[in-house]
Amino acid sequence: MTWRTILKSPLSVSHRACSTHSMNLDENSFSHTETSNSSMYHRGIEKKRFWGRCMTAWMSGQRDDPTPCRESDRNKFEVVARDGCARIGKLHTAHGVLETPALLPVINPNIRTIEPREMWDRYGIQGLITNSYIIWKHDDLKQHALENGVHDLINYPGVIMTDSGTFQSYVYGDVEVGVEEIVEFQRSIGVDIATMLDVFSRPDMTEDDVKQAVETTIERCEASLKAAEHVMLNGPIQGGIYRDLRKQSAIRMGAFDFSIHPIGGIVPIMEKHRYKDLAKIMLATIGELPPERPRHMFGCGHPMLFSMLIALGADLFDSAAYALFARDNRLLSPQGTYRLKDIHSWPELVPSVVDWTPEAVRKLNDEDRTALLARYNLEITLAELSRCKQAVHEGTIWQLAEQRSHQHPALREAFLWLTTRPFPSGLSSEFLQDLVQDDRDAAREHHPNGGIWETDWSQVVSRQAIQRKKGERWGGEDTLSRPHIITARAHLQHRWRPSSTGPTDVLVLNGKPGPWRQRCDLLVLRLKSVLPELEILVQTPLGLLPYSLEDLNPFAQVDGPTWLWKRRLNTVLLREEIHRLHINADRILILDIGQDSLIQEASTLLIKHGLLEEPLQVDDSHLPQLRDDLRRRQVVDKLVVLANVSYSEAVDLVESCTYIIGGTGRVKNVIDKHGNHILSPRLADGGLSITDRGSMTIYGRRSTPVLDDKEYDPYAGSGHGPPLLVVEQDAVEFVLRGRNVFHGFIIKCDPWLRAGQTCFIVDEHGTLIGHGLAQCDADEALRFRKGIAVRTRSDFSKTFK
Template sequence: MKRPNPEPCRENDIGKFEIVSRDGAARIGRFYTNHGVVNTPTLLPVINPNIRTIEPRKMWDEFGVECLITNSYIIRNSEELSKKAIDAGVHELLNFPGAIMTDSGTFQSYVYGDIEVEPEEIIEFQKRIGVDIATMLDVFGKPNLDFDQSKKIVEETVSRSEISIKSAEGMLLNGPIQGGLFPELRALSAEQMSSFDFSIHPIGGIVPLMEKQKYPELIKIISSCRHLIPSSRPVHLFGCGHPHLFAISVAMGIDLFDSAAYALFARDDRLIMPWGTEKLENISEWPTASKTFFEYSPEEVKSLPKAERTKILAEFNLEISMKEMARVREAVRNGKIWEYVERKSTEHPSLEIATKILLDCSEDFEFMNWVEESTKIQKSRGILWSKNINKHPYVKAARNMLSNNFEFPKKDVFGNFVEKNKWDIILIHGVQGPWRMKCKDLINKLINKFKNLQILVQTPIGIIPYFLEDLNPFSHINGPSDIWNFNEEDLKFRYNNLAKVHGDSKPNKVVDELIQNGFVQSDLELSDDEIETYFDKYSIISKTALFTQLNFEVAENWLYDSTYLKGGTNRIRNVFDSSGEHILSPRLEDGGISLTVKGAKKLFDYSKDNKCQIPIIKVDEGAVPFVSKGRNVMHGFINSVTGTLRPGMPCLVIDDNDELIAHGVCCCTNSEAIELKKGIAVKIKSGMK
């Protein structure tokens, strides 16, 4: 079936990159070119103009390929190809309507020896044949080079950048990152190459590592430089195209991949599978479903003539590669990229080691900090437990947010003032939530019997206060029952007395044990409604402090006398302050909060006195009329950011006069807010004019 040709992008959008969905550093994006939008992450099949194992037009029509990469070195060195490319353009030469990237011949220099060509010459040739994305002539950095040799390569590549960009005259240009196996050189290369006006940054010199399956070294290279590259530029893992590397690379912020493996493996009768590579001769039944092999058995494929067999195997390899990239994109959209990375890690010992190094962040703490800071903490669905879940960036970010922003109340349920760290603690464990339903009778009994008491809950990823018992991700983990048992490593706070209580325990038996252990008894008796009101108060107070970075004591003073509207399940729907104004609403799906205009205005007032650190974005005056009426804040119209933006968290929007004009939810980090020039930066909930 013929697919329509792409429409050229608007001239002002050419070279821009837009993030449309994300899971931490993993991003679903759009890159704008003269031959349509390239949706990322994606695989760019490598096309040899002389050996078209699969026709490029077929790649566009049947495989959904939006961008491919071909070799300007081969085209330039062939009189026939060169003439046709110059006369008709590279798109006509290859019969491909989408975007075309060319490499510069650097890899051929590595394979065949030095190529005698100046940087300006190779740029000029790529410009003449009409490529969408050209590549400057860098110097290939082999992994076996020593530090001084690798440093010279970095310096030489940097020295060629200015003349290459000048020669490109506005053509989109790749600026490769080199540096061998040396993290400091990769970082230096990333910082210096980022200072030039490149459109994409390939990470080069990695093919020899992948050929020998040295995945830990590959991961270290990415982690040493990825976070130093501007967020407005896609990052290309040059020469990486095997499906089992897609997930971990995308999780680390890689947007583009390329490979000729689909064709090269086919010539050797090898099949690319999501989990590795299989030899055709060893296959009796197809281990995975495919459109390509729908009408063929393995024996029938084996019996085909060599040329026909190579073609069908290449089509299968490309189909599987594109399908795996689709799975990775879905994992990003669903907020499950790290779960997918962990599953994929079992497919190869070297990949498992690489994943462990990454999750342990033993090699590059700065990089994983960058990943955590770009991570949306709360998920909108349940989470499957895994042995490494506590190392996943969103879990670490959630634990850090809670430990850095949570405080115990000043008063217990009876109104008694309790000094910091003088609480008696009941730790409920062994039971999965919702605890408000499963443990309500037990908790109410304990609260009524003892003074100075706080209830905490053990979850598989840390301890949380009972009044945050619906907080995602802590409360929404699915797994075996023993993951809810007590974990002593989570007790990292000071307390007076502590008792561990299984959630299924008999209330009277627990009371007797606590009396024997010195817990202070109460002479008062409260109704279930009074106890529920106490937990409701501190649920709202704690969530407001947690998600808006409002000083906890200020939150207590503001919200202690709030009233609530509840739904049919007795969950709070709306919160009203002491004057009766609707200020916020808890979100039932993830335990977060949504502000109203009144609530946002109050937080803005608190921010003026440094009592609230909610992030504030100042927009360009041209955007004010739209944002103040409820339109989203778009990248390219942001003047400055105060505070720390995190995707999924609330923020405020002001104009040049520091007047509040809207509030909404962040879609970006601080650096992205300034660097990106297209896409949504803040999803506005309400405008204020």
């Protein structure tokens, strides 16, 4: 089953205003004026001084300057938390650590609506972007920057990125500076992140012209990198609206030693609200870029767009919108854009307007009004970015993107395009028009080659964690299109196997939310005693779930209205899903478990369809053995689905095991025949924890070496057990003592290594030295040079003294 994804982003609004590069609307007329208006802003607003380590805490007073990173960490990027493709990261620089996702406010060195120092002190903004071409072109700015550095020029202690003049060439025509000259200039003024002079590709350019722009940009890479020397350099991705050229640009630019990859040429697309095209650019590009480098959305900074772009893997944004919208009396919001003249009450109450009514702001002079609205817009933007970060930590970034997609029709169309399979190829456009019944149908890809995007969407899906700590909140039809839900269903259907390969009858339990064990265990035990080949499944809002996995997250933990469990099932779709679970179904029976007298109702149903001749009658003395058989099947299926153990090996492993039962009747611990605790089914998410002894037992059954000759493939090595990760000898002693595995010490790994799953850690000789929870996939494990690759859950130094 293939779906697809990509995220679309911007909003209605003149996107030059939303662009980083728009800071020089009329660069030649600017004079060097500093208009911080801080006294007006602070009038009547006294904030308690807050001293803390969190840079994002808003405060009054002055913050300490940033601490430079360690020299060995400079220019490295690490991921500290994730939700699928969404990442919380840290970029290490000489002017401190830049936490991502991050907004880099655009600063025009000639006109400063908010002073950079205030951005650092008050808002804790760790990085900003300014334009090196403007500095280079104005003699007074150029001289100051060359003598004292760009940080002194704009009075800002944090990370400074500079643009090269590419956008100016798009707006005004050719720039006057050379390819190497502009990079050398950026290096000479002490920027942290420079940008090469690429060739801008517009959406109205022909494919041949865009191809030439891509080629010219690539030809400039080597000279630009040489001129940058030790300075981090942006390698922009161009390619217009052409999928193949975007991919080619990403692959070839990624082969050079750039530090960050901005996705360029998207401003004119956003200006025209061509969000579906933007979504296609994102899908075509992100999967081809080196994962260890941040991805920057050049010219995108409207808060409505953050959640979708972050969900697809964007790390950096830049924007002058906070100031440009303010000059035009417009207010930014995650819900869209408002005009001050239409505002009666503030859409969101933030510190900048706590003492101001909209009417009072309208009466201010232009300078004061712009200053206040700029701070309002900046605070709204930062608040939405913080909301997105929290969603990543909670594992709900895609749900937030769902909500935001409803804020603009074109954005909604793009979102639906991402998450909806295309129409089959070969159908005429006239026929397809007749098939359009709703927004989702209208958003489907109609092109004969629409299926080509499925490969790109599958990369988004494959990087989702299979299990989550929290339950799933129902969000309507969008719920089943969430990438992590698609992953959970596909993973279950790929790994789980029924007890019989021949024709069998299937009983589907429906009509009641979990937990199902308390209500249905006795029924299941009695059914299995008389119909041992009967496959029993539970119908959940997210799909069918084998009864042996009835507590598995996310299927068992859906927070939604009661009708979800009571709706009438479509038998045609039900049979298709049963087939995807590899069950050769003969008769399919549906039992409403919301009824009273459940065993009696089940007997009546089975007799009616000829599976029984008389009501269920079981000698209760057989129940203990039947319950042990069910518990054994539950452990076997969790080993198969969650630990990638083959069915035969799992059966053999637990055959002689005993169980410690908790107070709720669930298996708490699994004990092997030697008395060793090897496994523990988890109550919170229905998962399976492997102990140190258990890892030795499972690893001892593996006969194949590390399959490191393949790219990342979550379904490779079926039945080989948890993925292996081989570390250098220098790390062995630390891992044995329970220390985490860090990037830079990994030699190779199995291609099915996936973030959020258990993996086994071995030395170069194949000796097991630990196990833990992977924080990355196979590609990332080998490419990152900073951060935690595996959170170790073992301590062999204590277990095997």
